[in-house]
Amino acid sequence: MGKEELDLLSVKVKLFAYTRELIGKDEIRLKLAGQTTVGDLRKMILEMYPALSTKTFVIAVNHKVADDSTKISDVDEVAILPPVSGG
Amino acid sequence: MITITRDPIDLCNIMVAAKDRSAGGAVLFIGSVRDHNEKGVVSEIHYEAYKEMAEEKMAEIEKEVKERWRIKKFIAIHRIGNLKVGEPSVAVIVSAEHRQEAFEACKYGIDQIKTRVPIWKKEVSESGVTWVKGVSLKK
Numbered sequence: 347m348g349k350e351e352l353d354l355l356s357v358k359v360k361l362f363a364y365t366r367e368l369i370g371k372d373e374i375r376l377k378l379a380g381q382t383t384v385g386d387l388r389k390m391i392l393e394m395y396p397a398l399s400t401k402t403f404v405i406a407v408n409h410k411v412a413d414d415s416t417k418i419s420d421v422d423e424v425a426i427l428p429p430v431s432g433g
Numbered sequence: 434m435i436t437i438t439r440d441p442i443d444l445c446n447i448m449v450a451a452k453d454r455s456a457g458g459a460v461l462f463i464g465s466v467r468d469h470n471e472k473g474v475v476s477e478i479h480y481e482a483y484k485e486m487a488e489e490k491m492a493e494i495e496k497e498v499k500e501r502w503r504i505k506k507f508i509a510i511h512r513i514g515n516l517k518v519g520e521p522s523v524a525v526i527v528s529a530e531h532r533q534e535a536f537e538a539c540k541y542g543i544d545q546i547k548t549r550v551p552i553w554k555k556e557v558s559e560s561g562v563t564w565v566k567g568v569s570l571k572k
Contacts, residue, residue: 362483363553364564404570406551409486411572425483425551429567432480432487432511432552433464433523433543 353380357387357418360425368397378418385414387424403428434507435491437482437552439514442521453505456528460539464523466516473559480513480522483551487511490550494542502538504529509542511552522554 355378361369376390384405392399404411406425407418418424434450444463451459466478495507505528512522525542529535548568555564 360483362551363481363555402569406483406486406570409489411570413572425486427483427551427570428553428564429569430548430551431554431565431567432482432550433547 354378355380355382355418355420357382357420357422357424359387359391360423362426363428364401365398365403365426365428368401369395382418383414384412384416384418384424387418388414391426401428434509435488435495436510437484437487437491438510438512440512442510442512442524444521444524447508447510447524447526451506451508451526451528453528455530456505456535457530458532458535459506459526459528460532460535461524461526462539462543463521464543465521466518468518470556470558475518475556475558477515477517477557478522478565479515479555479557480511481553481555482511482513484513487550487552491546494545494549497545498527498538498542501541502527502529502534504534504538507538507542509546511546511550513552 357376357378360373403426406427407416407422469475491509498507507527509525516522525539527535527539
């Protein structure tokens, strides 16, 4: 096993509302390189699911909205959140 | 006290729970499923939540309300699942010594719930099924 493979993180990403419907799953698991940021994850998701490119969403890490520079580790809970409309 | 539930909201129950001997009044806001939108007749709304995060955000809002206003009780309940027209989807009740605090705190509570809590609604209407346009969550 090469070093790169050893460094891969397996991150669970939760999906909600129209992002869940577009992808067709409640959550996906992504293999990411070590030192991955939210920005990298966003890019990867858009490459895998181009249908999301016209949609608005933010990414939360451990229940907090994160910016693109936030680092992700495999123990983090990541979620894709469309604009909210509760009430 | 905050709750996210699939069960119908029991308004009598929360009015009793908000009672406090030192409170001179209580303000209750009830949000419910409207029978129409801009495009026509709505028959039901499906609510979905990121429950763990939504509970954290509602607890954060409760904490802010208690820091900003001298209130006695704050209760906020949001329902999820499929709701028919007329059913309450959200309720916020605040009891306080005086009405001004109760009105202001209740308004703040519902306004914040609508813009900061990860809950989504999908309307079933004559023109089809659509996710309601919302507000992007901020850091």
